[in-house]
Amino acid sequence: MLRLSPLLTASALLVLLLLSALLSIMMGAMPLPALDSLLSVIDAMAGSTFSRLLDYQQAVVMELRVPRILLALAIGAILAQCGTVMQGLFRNPLADPGIIGVSSGAAVGAVIAIVWLPASIASWSVPVAAFVAGLGATLLVYGLSQTRSGTSVLVLLLAGVALSAFAGAAIGFVSYFASDENLRALSLWQMGSLAGSNTHRILLAVCTLILLSIAFQRRANALNALLLGESDARHLGINVERLKLELIVLTAIGVGVAVACSGIIGFIGLVVPHIVRMATGPNHKTLLPLAALCGALLLLIADLFSRLSVQPAELPVGLVTALMGAPFFLIMLIQQRRRWDS
Numbered sequence: 001m002l003r004l005s006p007l008l009t010a011s012a013l014l015v016l017l018l019l020s021a022l023l024s025i026m027m028g029a030m031p032l033p034a035l036d037s038l039l040s041v042i043d044a045m046a047g048s049t050f051s052r053l054l055d056y057q058q059a060v061v062m063e064l065r066v067p068r069i070l071l072a073l074a075i076g077a078i079l080a081q082c083g084t085v086m087q088g089l090f091r092n093p094l095a096d097p098g099i100i101g102v103s104s105g106a107a108v109g110a111v112i113a114i115v116w117l118p119a120s121i122a123s124w125s126v127p128v129a130a131f132v133a134g135l136g137a138t139l140l141v142y143g144l145s146q147t148r149s150g151t152s153v154l155v156l157l158l159a160g161v162a163l164s165a166f167a168g169a170a171i172g173f174v175s176y177f178a179s180d181e182n183l184r185a186l187s188l189w190q191m192g193s194l195a196g197s198n199t200h201r202i203l204l205a206v207c208t209l210i211l212l213s214i215a216f217q218r219r220a221n222a223l224n225a226l227l228l229g230e231s232d233a234r235h236l237g238i239n240v241e242r243l244k245l246e247l248i249v250l251t252a253i254g255v256g257v258a259v260a261c262s263g264i265i266g267f268i269g270l271v272v273p274h275i276v277r278m279a280t281g282p283n284h285k286t287l288l289p290l291a292a293l294c295g296a297l298l299l300l301i302a303d304l305f306s307r308l309s310v311q312p313a314e315l316p317v318g319l320v321t322a323l324m325g326a327p328f329f330l331i332m333l334i335q336q337r338r339r340w341d342s
Helices: 006-026 034-046 055-090 102-116 119-144 153-176 180-190 199-218 220-226 230-235 240-262 268-280 284-308 317-341
Strands: none
Touching: 006 034, 006 055, 006 268, 006 284, 034 055, 055 199, 055 220, 055 240, 055 268, 055 284, 102 119, 102 153, 102 180, 102 240, 119 153, 119 199, 119 240, 153 180, 199 220, 199 240, 199 284, 220 230, 220 240, 220 284, 230 240, 268 284, 268 317, 284 317
């Protein structure tokens, strides 16, 4: 298979990101001129007055569309990197962050915060509850999978499935006692949305992205060694059990923050790493940053489609990513079955 240069791939992704961001700024229920939309962003950053947009048009750009773009970029990059790490850790292209129950656990925490905690503190209570629940669920699954010979991947997967089922029941239980207003909010939140982007969520997502990117990149060589198998990685001096724990906890942090900021957005962590791996190869030194760029691009495009498809309303972006990712997942399953048959 023809491999693309990582530098060329990164350049192409950056160009597509800029074009997608410009389209997201100018397109929507209120179409705006491309040049003036871009100039309004420059005006806000430099204090100039080049843009000819009216005040309410500038408010649409700077208070609605730009924050949404920034949140989409951060969340897409976080989910894609977490998916890349999970696929490398389990040496399986069908793995994603939900496999260890972190998404389900974070969803339970966020749902409890939305329904039972005061709305006045929701800006920080929902992210905190999602992170704590996601991390707790991850540590529980990891603890159950420990054996005398190390971490059992099979038990880890089965425990993740069981925890996801329990989390679904817990969400249903909380939803049953929720008010009509909270039930509506819960339904939309579980479908995933970037409409609630604000300064707090953007800062939380961006800071998490930066910290995770540094932490994952420092462990890229260890992930490469793990691709050879756990025994070979141990011979190369890798503390495999410690590496597993660190990567699982870091993934829990990333997915917990993503779920808290945007609800449940599926398939980004499953599809993106596979696409980038096919294009540039399995080296995690380049795979992780390229997956971050591709995940940011994919979520930004999905969000743009969600805003344009049913104007003036919008589709939850989680539904759009599911529609995009589910057929791809089926294709991957068919390819995997053919490998097993051969």
